Amino acid sequence: MTTAYGLLDPAAAELAATSTFGMIGAVLGGLVIVGALIWAFWLGDKVRSREPRPPRPEEQPTLPDSGPVRETREMREPEEVPQATDEDERLRPYNLNPSGDRRSADQEPRRWDSGTSGSFGSGGTGKA
Template identity: 60%
Template sequence: MFAAFVGGLVIVGALVWAVRFGTKVRRREPGPPRREEQPTLPESGPVHETRQRREPDEVPRAANESERLTPHDLHASGSKPSENQQRPRWDEGAGGSFGSGGPGRS
């Protein structure tokens, strides 16, 4: 019984110490930025999202079988801008996604 009481006091003491330590650390941290320190929009206005259709970029082939491709031989991205930038439209009456309720294949 006595050991449980002492154990409880130790736990309570540790919790009190942790709260005090946390408040000391918090006081040393800088406060939140003031209104004039907040980021502002650039003079050109907000930046807008751009949309573009992309198509896969072909992986270059080695000149002969003994030559290896190294990372700098490959392109930075796996895709390139498509020549046709028109958005594809779904066929009328087609759902366009899995589980759209269409008859599907039988």
């Protein structure tokens, strides 16, 4: 906007300057972001080049001669929790024994008895 004398209106000049600085700021911000992304990809490529290469197909693990390993299910004997000798003494993890380190003689899985609740809130009488 110009005045009668060909000069810029001060409000229009201020608006033009503000929008110009805003545009320059947006472009510079975009360039900074693009530069950061390029640097991140460069750094990732540099780190990846130091890693060992993936194994070739002939270097992959193979099945044992006996065939694939299957899951083994067996019942284990429960391990008793040691009692604290004093009420002030607390049991620490290193005081506990590894759980279930003995194979049970009875390998039949335990089942719920008929007529017992089986779960919380089922309305049954529960185990006596």
